Amino acid sequence: MDLNADSGESFGSWTMGNDASMFRIVSSANVACGFHAGDPVTMLDTCRAAFELDVRVGAHVGYRDLHGFGRRAMDMSFDELFGDVLYQLGALDGMAHAVGASVDYVKPHGALYNRIVNDVEQAEAVVAAIHAYDPGLPVLGLPGSALLRLAEESGHPVFREAFVDRGYMPDGTLVPRSQEGALVHDAAAVVERAVRFAERGEVLAVDGTVVRVKPDSLCIHGDTPGAVELAAAVRAGLEEAGVEIESFA
């Protein structure tokens, strides 16, 4: 099972996250590419740290929106989004190669990630850009998303992620953040869910239903108080259960 976390989210004098700690826990790092976060020095440092700790580098491509951290959906034309994604891929890959690493996969960030679950035009632009950059580049995303469907149709290896601290609906979608049960706060419960995802390919939905979710990767958040400890507990729990942590890429 792969563990992935967002990383490289500092910008200039502003810092965010605990990459140094998280890179001892996760196997895949979604590295911000400068559009929603991540200046070049941060990108370089993040790629170097990931490489040294044998963590795979993913291009965490996002909307061009430092002010909103890429968390605000934007209308964009196919060409604009194609260009912005391709630009970010090349920029990060240049950084990665300079430290001996490479871009091993792509995972869209924030509002873009959410938008291309259903927005086919934007998903097509993202997939076309990934394809133009490297037709064999793996894509990590939400099961059932337009992104993964189109990426797979284009011949890209696709990998599905689940969220250890998010509530699930009986149909396998996430509980919206505005509703009760959206977040799982209890650490033991989070660890238990991680193990269940890994061992049985299922999760308990908010109504108690057992839902089939067979992820290739578990997404772990690293930038909230206590996040590193929780992430470490998840990893320890998985290893105790005999689950090997390794990247899909």
Place this chain on the structure above:
Amino acid sequence: MDLNADSGESFGSWTMGNDASMFRIVSSANVACGFHAGDPVTMLDTCRAAFELDVRVGAHVGYRDLHGFGRRAMDMSFDELFGDVLYQLGALDGMAHAVGASVDYVKPHGALYNRIVNDVEQAEAVVAAIHAYDPGLPVLGLPGSALLRLAEESGHPVFREAFVDRGYMPDGTLVPRSQEGALVHDAAAVVERAVRFAERGEVLAVDGTVVRVKPDSLCIHGDTPGAVELAAAVRAGLEEAGVEIESFA
């Protein structure tokens, strides 16, 4: 003899220059990489147009300053400048490869170009970034600049450019823009200088002295009124004199 011109200098809804016309005249295009000009769609279109007309693509790396078009000198640390240059190289190269082209050389832009004539620390950062990206990448710049000296010491092929419409001092440096004689306005004189650079490796300085300047490339401006006509005249003049126009890269 190579002819180079700045290109891809539009940004979003704002257009600048006449790339389509200039690409029928020059052999090398200095393509803006998004920091001082050039959004991703423009970069892509510019690389495609250059590729189709057999014009080489150069990375026109600049300061992160859209507002000032990269024309304002900035203090930057080695790490910051290294990162910013590397980021731009990767971004443009990704674009170039998506259309079948590649980054064939680097030429710094604007205030960065001028700064690293003498600023050794910034020149070192630029050269280190180019080297980290591709240790064999050619560099185009001003004869006698710290940039070219350091790039050569790092093993990069270096190429020297001259300016067909700029006045020269007896010591081979350019007449500062604030002084008389900084610009050569007469079209016939510009063409004559281009031919003299190419045939004899020399230029008449403002005081009438003959100065040895043996350029590998002539820089031509494309974004002023009448610029395309002047550029065409320069090319025609060179060809009439039997000078073959072809890129060094």
Place this chain on the structure above:
Amino acid sequence: MDLNADSGESFGSWTMGNDASMFRIVSSANVACGFHAGDPVTMLDTCRAAFELDVRVGAHVGYRDLHGFGRRAMDMSFDELFGDVLYQLGALDGMAHAVGASVDYVKPHGALYNRIVNDVEQAEAVVAAIHAYDPGLPVLGLPGSALLRLAEESGHPVFREAFVDRGYMPDGTLVPRSQEGALVHDAAAVVERAVRFAERGEVLAVDGTVVRVKPDSLCIHGDTPGAVELAAAVRAGLEEAGVEIESFA
């Protein structure tokens, strides 16, 4: 009747529009505030030119999106949009006062203008920001928009605009740009429509229906080829018909 046009849309080294010519024709200038276009020097020059030619200054507030020229709808929280609009109002007003002018009204720009025709939450944020800045500031917008309704409810003088070169549906809304009849290209027809708006408060819809539209202002575009000539023709046509051109503000 007021005539309004977008202005101050240059940015740094990039120029757009023909403000100097348009300011001899229109009575109200929608001045970009730096978020979608308009750097401070441009804002200052635009306010000065407007002031000298007795043209009213409107704050053309937009999304923070230079790359997209404010033409891409964005999700934003109430607080973010409130802040961004208030920021732009203060910035432009400081510029205006420095040259003896003032912000006389507000007209949202581009995608924000379109979004707050129907998006009540974003319209509330815009109106709240305008109100926080100056509870008596006039607002110019689309008849029937959430913007104008909420602004009026908050006690702001509101003014309605019509478009001389846009097709109308029988219900008074604009023909979507994707449909036939969206634009009126014929100059004589444009002038005739302007006069009909002013004299009779009506327009011929695409199906020939006569629709009641009684605007306080006619919006004229200034940045397309032939735009200045068309604008001059509209003004001449209105004056010939005895319509006085003067700002509502």
Place this chain on the structure above:
Amino acid sequence: MDLNADSGESFGSWTMGNDASMFRIVSSANVACGFHAGDPVTMLDTCRAAFELDVRVGAHVGYRDLHGFGRRAMDMSFDELFGDVLYQLGALDGMAHAVGASVDYVKPHGALYNRIVNDVEQAEAVVAAIHAYDPGLPVLGLPGSALLRLAEESGHPVFREAFVDRGYMPDGTLVPRSQEGALVHDAAAVVERAVRFAERGEVLAVDGTVVRVKPDSLCIHGDTPGAVELAAAVRAGLEEAGVEIESFA
């Protein structure tokens, strides 16, 4: 004696500083205006918090450089710098008025602050912008700087600041950060220096010389570990010595 501290230095999702704590200690808040830090929501929140705790609001105008936090000197024309400063003043003042406060003074930030100690052209642009905005606006700066001299000549009330944790040279200038003695780390020493500035108008230079420095305000840093505690100790020390803390503005 006034105590001033930088504030409002968060941007979007990135936070910096401890404004809530510092506003219980200082009497003047240098509020970032969006160019080097400080998005509109942060500016508004900062002005509101300052107003509620009776802290004066200063416009902390800086270079347009989020990436470098305004800490990198930039060449700019008079017009560009004039425009950028005026823009920031208006923007912050709009925010301040929306919460009942106002811009009470100006203190340039970072590299701009340092540059206009000696760069007369940039100092002239800054002073001209402040003057254009409000010819009576107080200016806070370094004793002996071109900024304060020009501001005073233009009729602005000027106020001089000293640094409680910086070493001084015998001539009253600061020990450069690259030299030993640049920073005073010992808390007791910092408090002692604050009291000596306030009571006797003097400071012990690095060589033990007593230097006359009679500040109107003491600058306190708030964004380093332990900064709030140190600031509180400075305030307590001053009050114990019978020095009243109040703004000059």
